[in-house]
Amino acid sequence: MLELSDMRIFVAVVAEGSIARAARKLHRVPSNVTTRIKQLEASLGAQLFYRHKQRLHLSPSGELLVSYAGKLLRLSDEACSALGNSAPAGLLRLGALESTAASRLPQVLARYHKAYPQVRVELTTGTNDALVTALLERRLDAAFVAEVPASADVSHMALFKERLTLISPLGHRRIKGPQDVAGDSVIAFPSGCAYRRRLHHWLGDASIATTRALDLGSYHAIVACVGAGTGIALVPESVLDTLPLAQVMRHPLPRQHTDIVTPLIWRTQEQSAALVALREQLKDR
Helix, strand or coil: CCCHHHHHHHHHHHHHCCHHHHHHHHCCCHHHHHHHHHHHHHHHCCCCEEEECCEEEECHHHHHHHHHHHHHHHHHHHHHHHHCCCCCCEEEEEEECHHHHHHCHHHHHHHHHHHCCCEEEEEEECCHHHHHHHHHCCCCCEEECCCCCCCCCEEEEEEEEEEEEEEEECCCCCCCCHHHHCCCCEEECCCCCHHHHHHHHHHHHCCCCCCCEEECCCHHHHHHHHHCCCCEEEEEHHHHCCCCCCCEEEECCCHHHHEEEEEEEEECCCCCHHHHHHHHHHHCC
């Protein structure tokens, strides 16, 4: 039978990569940590670590256990918080589009941290599809995305109104329709980005083909490449507003291609006290 205390020791050793450092973190003596790990391995009938160059490395069995250990500890923290009617605490794993993380979340997270200092927020950025997958696979507790997945297991609340705008290098002809970008390169986040799909839908409506696509993972890089003359891109105006020195032209597109609402999504049946507190705070933003 797995004990939560054993799981905490195991997770600490994984995080620190050494018995000695884990012992210091847990305020235990190293021999006690070593004994508890050996007892855990004996009870499971599996070796959890390999030792290599003075560091401990997870075995395949250890890799399998670490994900379960994290889930058990999070559930334990949530249960204690809920039953004890205490302030939210523990880990809150959030995902966000890169644009949302840069332009919308700094003030949100600062206010949340001030109100709930016992919650440790872990923020991961990615494309819309990658974030949805991570949520459904329980690697995230909630995510700020561009498109709500068609899943009965997911709830959402609409939050930030975004407007996308097409940008081009300075001196580009005025873009009034897809025919004005024929032959231009498209610069965008990799496949899975909802804004990229919006741009391709706009181009596809007129059957306009671009020469090639350049996949980048940062809006700063995308805007810089557009400014350098590499191609065109569709980006949120909120991101451009944080880059006042960007050397690009803005070209408004029809609203059906550019107006979008950023929702927060979460698994309906799994709501920690920390997540509920965040949602309540977002209602009052």
